[in-house]
Amino acid sequence: MFLMTLLLSDVEFCVPTGKTVALVLQGLRWLLQGHDVQVVSTLYTSRAASRMIAGQLGMALSADPTPPPTPGSIALHHYDFHNREADVQQAVTDLVARVKDGQLHVLLDEALFAGSDVYGQRNTTLVGRLAESVPGLHLWAAGVYHTDIPPSLRPEPLTVPLRCAPSVLREVQTAVDRLTAGIHNYSDSGVPAPGDGLRVIRLSHHGNAHTGRWPAECRQCGKEVAAELRRLGVGSGGNSLPNSPAPLSYSDVFILTQSSELQDDIEDDAGRVTSRASGVVRGLRDEGLPVCVLGEQDWRHNRARWERDVDDVAVAATDRVTVTRYDWLQGLERRVVVMLPGRDKEVDEGLSDEEIDLYDRLSAASRCTTQLIMVDVPPVTTAPSTAT
Template sequence: MLDAHSKTVVLVLQGIRWLRDGHDVRVISTGNNTRAISTSITQQLEMSLSAGPTPSLTPGCVSFHQYNFWDRKDGEENVEQAVTDLLVWVKNGHLHALIDEASFDSRDRHGPLLTRLVTRLAQQVPHLYLWCAGVLNRDLPTALQTHVFTVPLRSAPTVLREIQPVIHRFKVNDYSDSGMPAPGDGLSVIRLSHHGNAHTGRWPVDCSQCGQDIAAVLRRLGVGSSAANSPSRLSYRDVFVLTRSDDLQDDVTDEAGQVTSPASGVVQGLKDAGVPVSVLGVQDWLHNRARWERAVQDVAVAATDTVTVAWYGWVKGLERRVVAVLQGRDRGDDDAGKTDEKIDRLNRLSAVSRCTTQLITVRTPPVTTTTPPSLTTTTTPTATTTHTTT
């Protein structure tokens, strides 16, 4: 089990090693929320094959396998199908496979099913090389050997400090010191406020002005600028705008192309400011699965030079150089009794951790309550004695 910033890197490096030793590698996605990162890993492994010669006379090949262990109705059947499919690929008793964003937590419906997959494969494959990477260390299967990697490899110290205060409140190992000084502290966090007359809606995701404020920051950072023609310049594809809200959407149109439901405020604000945007929200997954699948494929490989605005559950494991995190809640949080403090912890662990360089936060100022003068109780001293404590 690996920390959030090193796990995918280590999986890719191990997959490349297997390929160059002549082994085939199976990349397994166990749910819609891991499709993007699994697609990204697959692409990186495929690129490694075309990058140059390998020590093996016959390098291995890569294949992607998509399942959905989160399905309430067919989750167990999907596990059995995964076992059946993967056993076909066993060669001379060997199977090499990678699973990113693995969680074996018994409290959710996904965890026990993933445990069953690992256990079944361990029982039936004599030489199983299955690497599972995740950030949670709860209920790990006994079939897995556990190695804890806690040295952050990619994010700047300024970003890590935004995540570190909440780590101890999860079943997550804290970061450790690499023993080597960081090359720099990183860029200061840019903090925007969803507040003022021009701002609308309860949360930043609903606010066009917040979208324009983010666009102004991106312009200051030089994102999308053609003036700086260097490998280090920022493109729109280097940017995530992430939210917890499941109401996020782009314009919904009918068959005639007429808008039947407008884009979320932050999306509209970005577009009004001239920022090219791709949206990866829950609504497309529910109502336009084909568009959702195209968007997932695109964001996984950063194929299009657009800013990705997404529900952060869809981009687990992916990283961007610039990430704007919008404060907010989804519709089920109130029913589940999740406090603002818990939502903040989830946002830091799941969204802030996607950032490697420049973090932007957009928050609603806390509501302060003042007592009306008529209800203020005043106390008149009854003695003139003064007590001084030193």
């Protein structure tokens, strides 16, 4: 919701104000014109968004009542530029081999180009090499701060919020106002919103039953979030959201955090649990909610399951609540989002609790289209000294 659009020949980049929607629409346009579309993920954190784009393109093409006689095809490519430098040249080789009639059509979602970051430098290298190798390159991409634009790209900001209710946008706006570096402010679409949206629900990680510094560590937080989801009618087949066109499924819910503590049960080769799931996950399951957990430990210890789950969540194939670090499922939105404050022990070192809250709003609250639930964390207080 806070990123932008970049252009190389007719190469464009956008982000969460509906940026993935823009990529899907452009990809569909190419397909209907008979062009093949290459959907590219250059890091595991963008895999879900790319899988969703490819799936939506396929569904839109098959649902077209008047398809062209020879529509284009869709190919999905996965790479890991962060961990494998050789993947950059492999991507160039794979994509150049897909050139048809002198043209190449590429969609690249959640691709950062930060100059000091190895991953960003490799994305820049990919785009530069493709531009040199394919004069007829058409590449639309998303996930770019306007402070990190490669020289070969022309920026076009996407700043009109297309999908979130005003009540949600106000929570995100707090962060946009305070964290100005690399973020364009919203602009007015000129079309009044039909309503303010649903009141933001606020819970608190506070009280005798709550444990741990952050909600991801707390079993009671899981139980209270589950109770709120039940109250909304999630998974019941009913619907308590006003003016909502469809009942809420479990798969309509994201529970997002940045906590390093988030994980599912970790098992050894014999299937024995060696490390228990995070408190919030256990609390959700105590209340009978089906849960899919995507955390760093799950990615490190059971990569195959993690990848299957990511593909599943991308197309909402299984009706489960998704609990994940928000940067592991970039680009995806849900009707209901629960925001759990938390710290990444490596990335967030030195940040204040207030700064963490602002980044959570940008990266988690912005993914909500209808009902936002925020779990507040009381500040740490130090008892006054009694020394005389």
